[in-house]
Amino acid sequence: MGRGLVGNPIEAVLSRARDHHHHQHAAQAVRPAAPILELNDVTIAYDRHPVVHHISGAFAAGSLTALVGPNGAGKSTLLKTIAGLLPVTAGAIRFGIDRRAVAYLPQVVDVDRSFPLRVIDVVDFGHWRKVGALRRLDAQDRTASVAAIASVGLAGLENQPIGQLSVGQFQRVLFARLMVQEAAVILLDEPFNAIDQKTTADLMQVVRTWQDEGRTVIAALHDLEQVKREFPDALLMARELVAWGPTPQTLGDENLAQARALAASWSDPAAAICAR
Amino acid sequence: MLYDALIQPFIEFGFMRRALVACLALSISAGPIGVFLVLRRMSLMGDAMSHAILPGAAIGFLVFGLSMWAMSLGGLVVALVVALAAGAMSRVTPLKEDAALAGFFLISLALGVLLVSMKGSSVDLLHILFGTLLAVSNGALLLIAAASSLTVIALALVYRTLILECFDPGFLRAVGGRGGLAHATFLALVVLNMVAAMQALGTLMAIGLMMLPATSARMWTISIGRMVGLAVLLAMLSSIAGLIISYHANLPSGPAVILAAGFVYLLSLAIGSNGGLLRRYIRRPHLEH
Numbered sequence: 001m002g003r004g005l006v007g008n009p010i011e012a013v014l015s016r017a018r019d020h021h022h023h024q025h026a027a028q029a030v031r032p033a034a035p036i037l038e039l040n041d042v043t044i045a046y047d048r049h050p051v052v053h054h055i056s057g058a059f060a061a062g063s064l065t066a067l068v069g070p071n072g073a074g075k076s077t078l079l080k081t082i083a084g085l086l087p088v089t090a091g092a093i094r095f096g097i098d099r100r101a102v103a104y105l106p107q108v109v110d111v112d113r114s115f116p117l118r119v120i121d122v123v124d125f126g127h128w129r130k131v132g133a134l135r136r137l138d139a140q141d142r143t144a145s146v147a148a149i150a151s152v153g154l155a156g157l158e159n160q161p162i163g164q165l166s167v168g169q170f171q172r173v174l175f176a177r178l179m180v181q182e183a184a185v186i187l188l189d190e191p192f193n194a195i196d197q198k199t200t201a202d203l204m205q206v207v208r209t210w211q212d213e214g215r216t217v218i219a220a221l222h223d224l225e226q227v228k229r230e231f232p233d234a235l236l237m238a239r240e241l242v243a244w245g246p247t248p249q250t251l252g253d254e255n256l257a258q259a260r261a262l263a264a265s266w267s268d269p270a271a272a273i274c275a276r
Numbered sequence: 277m278l279y280d281a282l283i284q285p286f287i288e289f290g291f292m293r294r295a296l297v298a299c300l301a302l303s304i305s306a307g308p309i310g311v312f313l314v315l316r317r318m319s320l321m322g323d324a325m326s327h328a329i330l331p332g333a334a335i336g337f338l339v340f341g342l343s344m345w346a347m348s349l350g351g352l353v354v355a356l357v358v359a360l361a362a363g364a365m366s367r368v369t370p371l372k373e374d375a376a377l378a379g380f381f382l383i384s385l386a387l388g389v390l391l392v393s394m395k396g397s398s399v400d401l402l403h404i405l406f407g408t409l410l411a412v413s414n415g416a417l418l419l420i421a422a423a424s425s426l427t428v429i430a431l432a433l434v435y436r437t438l439i440l441e442c443f444d445p446g447f448l449r450a451v452g453g454r455g456g457l458a459h460a461t462f463l464a465l466v467v468l469n470m471v472a473a474m475q476a477l478g479t480l481m482a483i484g485l486m487m488l489p490a491t492s493a494r495m496w497t498i499s500i501g502r503m504v505g506l507a508v509l510l511a512m513l514s515s516i517a518g519l520i521i522s523y524h525a526n527l528p529s530g531p532a533v534i535l536a537a538g539f540v541y542l543l544s545l546a547i548g549s550n551g552g553l554l555r556r557y558i559r560r561p562h563l564e565h
Contacts, residue, residue: 083450104450111444115315116498125440128451133437133458161498181451 034096036061036216037082037185041091043274044074044081050089050274051077053240059185059218061096064211066231067220068251070263073238075220076107079187082218100129103183105174107190107220113163113170120158122173123149126180141180148176151209153202168199175203179210186210188219192226204230224251238262285523291410292519295529298412298476299515301420302485305427305469307507310490311500312431312462315442319487321374324381325463326470326479328358330388333404333474338395344415347404348471351479355467358384363463407478409519409529416475423472427465434458439500477530484534485511488541495548510540 035058044052052074059065067075080086082093083104095102123145124137131137137145149158152172162170171191178186188207192200208230210217218235221227227234227247234250236242238259243250286292313322332354336346358380366373392404412420431438437458440448448455466486473482489510493503518533525532547554 085446085450100452106446109444110446112317112442115443116494116500116503117439117443118499122443125444125447128440128448128453133453134433163498177447 034061035059036096037218038094038096039091040094042078042081042088042093043090044077044086045089046077051239052081052237053274054091055237055241056091057235057241057244059216061216062211062214063216063233064207064231065216065218065233065235066227066247067218067235067237068222068224068227069237069242069259072266073259073263075237076189078237079104079189079218079220080106082185083187097184101184102187103178103181103185104187105178105189105191107193109174113165115162117162118159119149119154119162119165119173119176120145122162123176123180126177129181144180145176148179149173151179152176152206167194168196171195171199172203175206179206183215185216185218188217190220190222192221192223200226227251239266281524282520285520291412292523294412294417295409295476295519296516298409298417298420299485299519299533300512301417301424302469302473302476302482303489303511303515304508305424305431305465306473306482306486307489307493307509307511308431308504309427309462309466309469310486310488310511311493311503311507312438312442313466313486314490314494315439315500316462318374319491321377322466322470322483322486323480324374324377325355325359325466326483327381327385327388328355329467329470329474329479330404331384331391333479334388334391337404338391344413344419344475348419348474351474352467352471354384355471356464359463359467360460363460403478404474405478405480407474407476407481407530409476409533412476420472420476423468427469430461430465434461438462477533481530481534484537485515488534488537489514492537492541492544492548495544495550495552498550511537514540 037059039055039057042052042055043050051072055078067078069075077086081088083102084099085104124141126145126148127137127141131141146158149155152175154169154172154176157165157169162173165173175191191203195203204226207217207219219231221231228251231247233245234247235244236250236255236259239262242259242262243252243255286296310322313319329351332350332352333347334350335354336343336348336350340346359377362373362377362380365371365376369376371379434457437448437453437455440453441455441458445455469486470479470482473479473485476482477485489507490503492510493506496506497503514537515533518536519529521527521536522529522532544552546552549555
């Protein structure tokens with residue numbers, strides 16, 4: 001990690017972010033820091049029905065934000081759109097970085113677990129942006145893969161077939177693959193769903209390391225206690241934005257009640273055309 | 277003695293040598309193609325696609341008579357259109373690719389049989405479906421060699437993309453890989469190999485040389501690279517064994533080759549080190565951890 005490749009745009013952004021981060025600590029500067037990702041009146045609709053409705057705001061470089069909201073609030077949709085897998089219906093998402101420096105871990109990774117691959121093979125795919133379909137992995141890439149596997153607690157299992165891993169172990173492998181991607185912005189969709197406590201704690205440690213390295217992490221989560229404990233910032237949404245900022249204020253009782261009230265109103269089928 | 281049984285038929289008869297060369301060349305490309313068909317869970321789709329060659333070959337046959345080039349080209353064009361159309365339909369309609377393909381190949385098969393019966397006899401149809409391995413022409417050998425070389429090169433280019441596209445298509449899309457292009461290339465290679473094998477093994481039998489060694493290889497290893505190598509090796513061994521047996525027992529050679537591959541497959545199912553039946557039913561003491 002942080003191999004300092006000269007001329008690598010992702011590394012450049014990261015080192016800038018890292019400087020900023022340290023500066024922030026030293027001077028106890030108040031937020032907001034430079035935005036790395038800006039949502040400008042973003043609306044995302046499936047078949048004209050908005051799932052994310054007029055959301056504006058910015059993610060500071062190096063921030064660690066939890067995306068919170070009731071079921072159907074549009075958290076996954078927002079993450080997918082930031083990852084570039086869904087189009088924005090109205091408004092715009094502005095990136096302060098190369099768009100390709102965004103890595104995304106979906107809620108359900110639709111993979112065939114009986115596929116004949118080893119742990120190291122899956123993690124090596126994280127180098128795709130660098131090596132593409134044809135180029136060879138160099139020694140540095142291989143070292144990075146092995147190091148990533150070790151840092152998610154799977155050292156020694158490099159050659160294990162993925163079919164023999166538990167659900168938690170496989171999630172660790174996916175985290176290692178994310179790590180190898182060296183992304184400046186990392187999007188996680190319910191990364192701790194159906195994962196045991198020990199694995200959750202270990203992977204949360206990995207997330208903290210990412211933040212220390214200056215990466216920006218946005219994670220959709222449903223465990224409010226975990227969010228309050230671990231995430232300095234929160235974005236509370238219920239299709240529209242309810243609150244966005246430091247976690248204690250954002251997840252105040254009033255805001256949570258408002259989010260629930262919004263969720264209760266979604267069953268109304270006679271939606272008028274949005275006038276906003 | 278052993279020389280008489282194994283080597284002498286190939287020394288003595290040109291048609292045996294040509295059949296051997298055709299089978300070995302086909303094995304080199306059919307092995308890896310089969311491995312990817314297995315990995316993509318498309319084992320039966322190869323079968324479906326082989327039927328799509330028929331109307332094209334039949335049109336070539338109707339217009340130019342029993343010309344290998346006309347029939348191959350016709351088969352190639354029609355099968356490519358069917359394969360790509362099925363792929364496209366599965367993207368724009370709710371149909372899955374196998375359902376889309378099933379529809380197209382049934383139409384193709386009926387159309388093909390109809391076209392052949394308009395001019396030829398059922399013997400011609402049998403030749404297209406099951407090939408005439410001992411009467412492989414120079415042209416057919418050239419076609420096989422070209423198709424085999426092209427397949428190996430093209431597969432090397434899309435190898436990594438294909439694996440990731442099978443394993444985690446969402447991730448490939450997120451990192452900007454060209455999954456659709458790799459898939460289309462692969463379908464084209466499948467069709468090309470079946471057309472190339474048409475004169476030697478026939479479109480139906482050619483699938484055997486693709487699928488049987490590949491599924492056998494899956495029973496022995498979990499590394500994709502090793503599966504590819506093993507599939508090629510098993511295909512070659514089956515070809516040699518099939519040809520020799522057909523020579524001594526005076527059996528039709530195409531089916532003999534495929535049956536040899538089938539024997540290897542059954543053997544692998546029984547004693548394969550990666551999930552074979554024998555391992556399942558023989559208890560061994562468990563390890564400490």
